[in-house]
Amino acid sequence: MHTSWLAHPQGTLAARPRTREIVDRPWHMLIGGELTDAVSGGTLDVVNPADETVAARMPLGGCADVDAAVDAARDAAPSWAATSIADRAAVLTRLAEAVEAHGEELAWIDTIDNGSPIGVMRNDFRVAVAQLRYFAGLALQLRGETIPMAAHDAFDYTLRDPFGVVGRIVPWNHPLMFAAARIAAPLLAGNTVVLKPAEVTSLSALRLGEIAARIVPPGVLNIVPGLGSVAGERLVTHPDVPRIAFTGSSVTGRRVQARAASAAVKTVTLELGGKNPVIVFPDADVPAAIDGVMAGMNFTWQGQSCGSTSRLLVHQSLYERVVGEVGRRMDDLRIGDPSEAGTDVGPLVSAGHYSKVSSYVRAGLADPALDLVAGGTFPDRPGYYVRPTLFSAPGGPAGPLFTDEIFGPVLVAAPFDTYEEAVSEANALPYGLTAGVWTTSLHTALAAARDLRTGYLWVNSSSAHLPGTAFGGVKNSGVGREEGIEELEEYTQPKNVYVRF
Numbered sequence: 001m002h003t004s005w006l007a008h009p010q011g012t013l014a015a016r017p018r019t020r021e022i023v024d025r026p027w028h029m030l031i032g033g034e035l036t037d038a039v040s041g042g043t044l045d046v047v048n049p050a051d052e053t054v055a056a057r058m059p060l061g062g063c064a065d066v067d068a069a070v071d072a073a074r075d076a077a078p079s080w081a082a083t084s085i086a087d088r089a090a091v092l093t094r095l096a097e098a099v100e101a102h103g104e105e106l107a108w109i110d111t112i113d114n115g116s117p118i119g120v121m122r123n124d125f126r127v128a129v130a131q132l133r134y135f136a137g138l139a140l141q142l143r144g145e146t147i148p149m150a151a152h153d154a155f156d157y158t159l160r161d162p163f164g165v166v167g168r169i170v171p172w173n174h175p176l177m178f179a180a181a182r183i184a185a186p187l188l189a190g191n192t193v194v195l196k197p198a199e200v201t202s203l204s205a206l207r208l209g210e211i212a213a214r215i216v217p218p219g220v221l222n223i224v225p226g227l228g229s230v231a232g233e234r235l236v237t238h239p240d241v242p243r244i245a246f247t248g249s250s251v252t253g254r255r256v257q258a259r260a261a262s263a264a265v266k267t268v269t270l271e272l273g274g275k276n277p278v279i280v281f282p283d284a285d286v287p288a289a290i291d292g293v294m295a296g297m298n299f300t301w302q303g304q305s306c307g308s309t310s311r312l313l314v315h316q317s318l319y320e321r322v323v324g325e326v327g328r329r330m331d332d333l334r335i336g337d338p339s340e341a342g343t344d345v346g347p348l349v350s351a352g353h354y355s356k357v358s359s360y361v362r363a364g365l366a367d368p369a370l371d372l373v374a375g376g377t378f379p380d381r382p383g384y385y386v387r388p389t390l391f392s393a394p395g396g397p398a399g400p401l402f403t404d405e406i407f408g409p410v411l412v413a414a415p416f417d418t419y420e421e422a423v424s425e426a427n428a429l430p431y432g433l434t435a436g437v438w439t440t441s442l443h444t445a446l447a448a449a450r451d452l453r454t455g456y457l458w459v460n461s462s463s464a465h466l467p468g469t470a471f472g473g474v475k476n477s478g479v480g481r482e483e484g485i486e487e488l489e490e491y492t493q494p495k496n497v498y499v500r501f
């Protein structure tokens with residue numbers, strides 16, 4: 001147990017931990033302002049994906065814990081809603097400062113828990129801090145409308161009411177970033193929150209709970225780790241949780257929608273998966289496009305990003321050049337211990353996910369329609385490592401590697417001949433989260449922006465999320481938009497008021 005770490009006034013470190021020791025201590029959930037164990041006393045082993053050892057033990061929340069958290073959130077809701085929005089924003093600002101002060105610690109916790117290299121995990125806490133500050137700064141933008149009336153003794157205006165308790169469920173690929181950033185909008189809008197982190201990466205959310213307990217009033221933010229099928233479902237179906245916000249896979253998202261509807265009419269927003277296309281047109285700036293294809297795969301998170309552009313469509317005239325160079329770059333990536341500064345690619349998050357991703361790689365190796373261009377191997381060491389892998393389908397896209405979200409470091413490529421063929425292939429799947437196009441033609445760029453069915457499009461760019469812009473999907477990739485003012489508004493319910501005086 002490392003009390004000196006916890007006791008440090010700012011959470012910054014004189015001597016930064018370089019090991020798993022920072023997670024080897026008791027962990028608690030946050031319910032009603034108290035740091036607690038699970039009612040059942042149950043715990044879950046936290047496995048370090050870099051070496052498959054048990055790094056910590058955390059409380060495993062169940063239905064009773066979710067019920068207690070919802071009770072606390074419901075009780076805290078009226079006074080939080082009655083708190084001025086400026087004061088709510090001030091709480092978010094203090095939380096941003098505290099997360100920033102503890103950023104190094106939080107980044108290390110995520111690296112040990114999730115396996116992504118420490119350099120990119122540091123970026124995650126910075127994004128979380130920026131999002132907390134962004135929403136705090138939007139406080140005075142949460143407005144209603146007044147509506148002109150024919151009668152001179154009447155007017156009409158709108159209020160934006162909070163829902164009450166928001167159930168917020170997040171996945172494991174950016175543990176702290178999602179936990180901290182995605183509570184900002186619901187809290188600012190005057191809701192209280194029950195946050196459920198993913199069971200394989202809950203530690204940074206639990207650390208956030210310890211930090212927030214000193215800043216956020218009791219019951220306003222509650223953090224309950226637990227299995228999706230137990231704690232997650234309980235939150236989704238709880239009668240006192242009218243608003244669910246879910247980030248995760250499309251399969252689970254559809255179940256969340258159905259389970260929520262089985263309990264009541266609820267407002268459900270979903271940020272789900274994708275099998276995102278990137279199209280390299282014949283007039284592309286080829287070196288820039290190759291850089292963009294590499295960046296778009298988010299190999300630094302082992303490809304485990306919803307926005308990864310993992311379906312590469314290249315015009316026939318550039319196909320060999322682009323696919324060959326991308327393959328060479330992938331072979332150059334340094335795969336290894338995520339706590340080492342020089343590592344580009346760490347392990348996948350868990351044994352279960354390794355099993356899923358490696359089965360797709362093996363299926364690709366066995367498919368005669370696919371040529372292996374890079375990777376296709378599994379480093380012989382403990383940990384859930386998969387070498388970044390590129391398959392080429394010279395005869396055109398076919399099979400599950402082109403249709404399923406693998407959510408790992410696996411890129412598939414196929415050639416096309418015409419604009420229509422590329423767009424039709426890009427739109428062929430039931431997903432529509434992100435897409436990328438590489439072209440020097442204004443006409444082609446704007447036509448693609450019009451024709452591609454996606455929630456977020458990069459033209460001659462990739463991967464980046466511009467702060468304040470709306471992120472979200474169409475089709476089975478989701479409902480609702482996050483990261484911009486739309487997210488804040490989606491945590492309110494407009495109430496129309498017709499006044500005669």
Ligand code: NAD
Binds near residue numbers: 227247256
């Ligand atoms: P997942 O759907 O398995 O789990 C996500 C969360 O839902 C976890 O907290 C899990 O415990 C919980 N959960 C699981 N079953 C549940 C149930 N029946 N009821 C309620 N909650 C339940 O997804 P994952 O494997 O953790 O994350 C990867 C997926 O998330 C990928 O598909 C990825 O594309 C997607 N994702 C989307 C975005 C986005 O912004 N669109 C961002 C990150 C990840």
